[in-house]
Amino acid sequence: MPRPSKTTRRLVGPFNRVEGDLEITLDIAAGRVTEARVNAPMYRGFEQILSGKAPRDALVYVPRICGICSVSQSVAAARALADLAGVTPAPNGQHATNLMLAAENLADHVAHFYLFFMPDFTRPIYAPHAWHAEATRRFAPQSGEQTRQAIAARQRWLTLLGVLGGKWPHTQSIEPGGSARSIDAAERLRLLSSIREFRAFLEQVLFAAPLEEIAALTSESALLEWHAQDPWRGDFRAFLSLSQALALDQLGPGPGRFLSFGAYPQADGAYALESGLWQGGHRQTVDTRVITEDASHAWFADSSARHPLDGQTVPDADKPGAYSWSKAPRLAGAVVETGAIARQLNAGQRLLIDAVQRHGGTVYTRVLARLLELARVMPLMEDWLRQLRPGEPYCLPTPLPDSGAGIGLNEAARGALGHWLTVRHGRIANYQIVSPTTWNFSPRDGEGAPGALELALTGAPVSKGEDTPVAVQHIVRSFDPCMVCTVH
Amino acid sequence: MSAPPQTPPFKVLWLQSGGCGGCSMSLLCADTTDFYGLLRRAGIELLWHPALSLESGGELTALLADIVEGRLALDALCIEGALLRGPRGSGRFHMLAGSGLPMIEWTRRLAAKARHLVAVGSCAAWGGVTAGGGNPTDASGLQYEDDQPGGLLGADFRASGGLPVINIAGCPTHPNWVIDTLTALAAGLFTAADLDAFARPRFYADQLVHHGCTRNEYYEFKASAEKPSDLGCLMEHMGCKGTQVHADCNIRLWNGEGSCTRGGYACVACTEPGFQEPDHPFHETPKVAGIPIGLPTDMPKAWFVVLASLSKSATPRRVKQNAVADHLAVPPVARRTRLK
Numbered sequence: 001m002p003r004p005s006k007t008t009r010r011l012v013g014p015f016n017r018v019e020g021d022l023e024i025t026l027d028i029a030a031g032r033v034t035e036a037r038v039n040a041p042m043y044r045g046f047e048q049i050l051s052g053k054a055p056r057d058a059l060v061y062v063p064r065i066c067g068i069c070s071v072s073q074s075v076a077a078a079r080a081l082a083d084l085a086g087v088t089p090a091p092n093g094q095h096a097t098n099l100m101l102a103a104e105n106l107a108d109h110v111a112h113f114y115l116f117f118m119p120d121f122t123r124p125i126y127a128p129h130a131w132h133a134e135a136t137r138r139f140a141p142q143s144g145e146q147t148r149q150a151i152a153a154r155q156r157w158l159t160l161l162g163v164l165g166g167k168w169p170h171t172q173s174i175e176p177g178g179s180a181r182s183i184d185a186a187e188r189l190r191l192l193s194s195i196r197e198f199r200a201f202l203e204q205v206l207f208a209a210p211l212e213e214i215a216a217l218t219s220e221s222a223l224l225e226w227h228a229q230d231p232w233r234g235d236f237r238a239f240l241s242l243s244q245a246l247a248l249d250q251l252g253p254g255p256g257r258f259l260s261f262g263a264y265p266q267a268d269g270a271y272a273l274e275s276g277l278w279q280g281g282h283r284q285t286v287d288t289r290v291i292t293e294d295a296s297h298a299w300f301a302d303s304s305a306r307h308p309l310d311g312q313t314v315p316d317a318d319k320p321g322a323y324s325w326s327k328a329p330r331l332a333g334a335v336v337e338t339g340a341i342a343r344q345l346n347a348g349q350r351l352l353i354d355a356v357q358r359h360g361g362t363v364y365t366r367v368l369a370r371l372l373e374l375a376r377v378m379p380l381m382e383d384w385l386r387q388l389r390p391g392e393p394y395c396l397p398t399p400l401p402d403s404g405a406g407i408g409l410n411e412a413a414r415g416a417l418g419h420w421l422t423v424r425h426g427r428i429a430n431y432q433i434v435s436p437t438t439w440n441f442s443p444r445d446g447e448g449a450p451g452a453l454e455l456a457l458t459g460a461p462v463s464k465g466e467d468t469p470v471a472v473q474h475i476v477r478s479f480d481p482c483m484v485c486t487v488h
Numbered sequence: 489m490s491a492p493p494q495t496p497p498f499k500v501l502w503l504q505s506g507g508c509g510g511c512s513m514s515l516l517c518a519d520t521t522d523f524y525g526l527l528r529r530a531g532i533e534l535l536w537h538p539a540l541s542l543e544s545g546g547e548l549t550a551l552l553a554d555i556v557e558g559r560l561a562l563d564a565l566c567i568e569g570a571l572l573r574g575p576r577g578s579g580r581f582h583m584l585a586g587s588g589l590p591m592i593e594w595t596r597r598l599a600a601k602a603r604h605l606v607a608v609g610s611c612a613a614w615g616g617v618t619a620g621g622g623n624p625t626d627a628s629g630l631q632y633e634d635d636q637p638g639g640l641l642g643a644d645f646r647a648s649g650g651l652p653v654i655n656i657a658g659c660p661t662h663p664n665w666v667i668d669t670l671t672a673l674a675a676g677l678f679t680a681a682d683l684d685a686f687a688r689p690r691f692y693a694d695q696l697v698h699h700g701c702t703r704n705e706y707y708e709f710k711a712s713a714e715k716p717s718d719l720g721c722l723m724e725h726m727g728c729k730g731t732q733v734h735a736d737c738n739i740r741l742w743n744g745e746g747s748c749t750r751g752g753y754a755c756v757a758c759t760e761p762g763f764q765e766p767d768h769p770f771h772e773t774p775k776v777a778g779i780p781i782g783l784p785t786d787m788p789k790a791w792f793v794v795l796a797s798l799s800k801s802a803t804p805r806r807v808k809q810n811a812v813a814d815h816l817a818v819p820p821v822a823r824r825t826r827l828k
Contacts, residue, residue, distance in 0.1 A: 015545070017538070019509050057769055064510070067508040155523070166742065
């Protein structure tokens with residue numbers, strides 16, 4: 001193989017459809033990315049803002065970290081407060097919270113697929129391909145037929161949060177003791193109708209099949225057979241067709257370690273989607289004591305690797321060697337990937353386990369995981385709604401101690417989210433937030449190890465004349481990044 | 489029927505800075521079966537939006553250059569998120585990716601070219617949550633810093649169309665506040681008289697959150713909620729400011745049939761400047777001698793005290809019991825006679 005003659009450095013951004021601002025420095029040689037550095041170019045300072053506030057004020061502030069996963073942030077804060085108080089939410093409140101969280105996560109998956117990820121296949125660079133016209137008809141921003149249907153379905157779907165949480169985003173119904181919004185018997189029926197309406201959208205437009213038929217596909221060969229029956233019927237099959245045409249199964253391999261904090265706790269304490277660290281085809285339990293965040297390459301004064309309970313956030317925009325406002329979280333020193341792919345692997349989704357064993361964590365498997373999660377969680381929501389018991393409490397009183405600590409772990413649409421809270425003399429002494437995209441889009445750590453996206457971009461193809469390489473865009477968006485969470 | 493006369497589209501550029509993107513997410517919840525059709529039929533063309541456009545990287549910076557250098561006319565610049573002026577006035581807390589320039593500089597250059605300037609959400613209007621605590625990023629609104637005129641562009645700024653920055657305040661904004669404002673601007677139906685004292689569109693700011701609140705019977709009888717999930721009025725104990733806050737949230741509902749008070753929690757005054765730092769915990773009503781400090785708008789204190797004590801003594805048992813329950817414990821009596 002001839003030595004790459006010349007490495008060029010290119011600054012790409014702004015990226016859009018990433019919920020915030022993102023800049024990437026690419027080193028390119030012989031038509032491939034050789035190194036990538038990911039910069040979250042904005043800082044907001046929520047951890048500084050929360051310091052000194054009454055602990056419950058976090059319930060007003062933290063949803064406003066993020067406009068697309070505000071419920072996820074609220075749930076993490078409520079769990080941190082519940083942990084501080086030693087309270088378990090009322091079962092009705094737990095179900096209502098799970099319903100709100102699932103409503104947001106599924107809405108985010110639909111928004112990601114139709115608004116953020118699929119439009120890139122309509123780019124002019126793909127015009128020579130036979131499928132380009134069909135992709136454009138379906139997914140062109142502002143005119144795509146499927147995209148427009150998806151926005152309408154999502155709008156209707158989020159009326160669930162109008163009932164359960166007053167509004168979306170930035171609901172404040174979610175409490176450490178449960179939910180501040182009880183649901184009466186008539187409302188429960190209306191919510192069930194809304195769930196069935198969204199199921200109809202998924203079954204008619206996205207999957208063009210009953211959800212149970214999708215859930216029954218337990219291996220990749222079964223999926224391929226199902227796809228081959230009618231390769232452009234429904235948007236899921238269209239994605240599979242595009243994925244095959246462009247070899248997305250080989251694009252953007254991540255670190256191969258998949259972290260989930262577990263989603264949707266049930267009354268018996270178990271998660272509907274189990275937590276874990278998935279690696280080499282096996283699930284291990286997660287020990288949050290070995291989580292560190294290091295700011296060696298971020299614009300913060302302290303560079304040491306610290307556990308979040310002991311974390312510090314003091315900005316220093318002039319720090320030499322720094323290139324991002326994102327810290328670098330690590331699990332026992334290792335880079336991990338998080339998201340629907342991690343959640344579904346750890347929760348034993350057989351088709352996804354098979355696909356990841358064959359291809360690893362790539363653009364294809366990340367998007368596949370989200371779509372499979374839609375099919376899997378929808379029926380769970382119908383169950384939780386049936387389990388609500390009218391007349392029983394929705395929210396338990398939660399007196400907070402004057403001093404102490406609490407940890408709130410959650411799964412946002414984009415993956416593992418943690419809030420670490422320390423309270424002294426009735427005030428927040430420290431509040432540290434580690435969000436999913438902080439894991440996925442972290443800069444290098446103190447050992448020089450690149451973050452998950454930095455790793456995934458290495459080797460990405462760059463065609464001649466490309467300003468913002470389309471392969472890079474597919475890889476970036478396959479993580480469903482949320483930059484505003486990253487730079488809380 | 490003849491076709492309507494062709495008018496050039498009303499060109500809108502939407503940029504985000506120090507915020508959460510929630511006003512854009514809220515916008516997509518506009519109550520319509522066809523979001524893009526709604527804009528198109530209002531004559532609105534989205535030149536670029538961070539969540540809804542194909543163009544990335546150089547394609548966007550070229551568009552921005554076209555506007556700044558006068559090759560492309562811009563009808564409305566919508567800014568979502570606070571303007572991050574720090575550290576030390578440099579704007580480096582948000583450098584627009586790939587451009588090497590701080591977002592505040594882009595905003596100043598584009599503002600000079602736009603016919604109308606729209607602050608979408610309380611961050612862009614006043615600084616909002618991003619300016620909370622010690623305001624670590626020196627965040628401000630476009631033309632206000634909390635309730636003080638000034639902000640990034642200065643109190644005297646007027647867009648070329650003649651209006652000050654239009655503050656569609658809210659955290660987030662209601663989708664229809666944004667749609668209605670842009671529709672009115674596109675139709676040439678929005679004037680200075682349509683703005684309130686804080687340059688908010690009066691069509692929503694001339695209402696109070698209290699108007700249409702479903703807890704009004706509890707309010708009338710001062711039957712108050714005491715803990716989260718109680719059905720009673722949230723004003724006396726739970727920190728609700730709905731009787732003072734300018735917005736039509738309980739008339740123009742959210743996500744179908746929602747609002748904060750219908751969702752079981754207090755109005756925190758998210759449309760008002762400085763709401764992020766109320767000087768008391770959000771979940772508690774500050775009081776002096778047992779009387780809430782924040783009284784209903786236009787209500788003299790003495791009257792409030794007299795009426796409150798009178799109505800408390802007249803509270804029906806049903807209302808009193810339901811106020812501290814999370815479901816209807818006592819339904820209203822059903823009478824068989826014809827109601828008069």
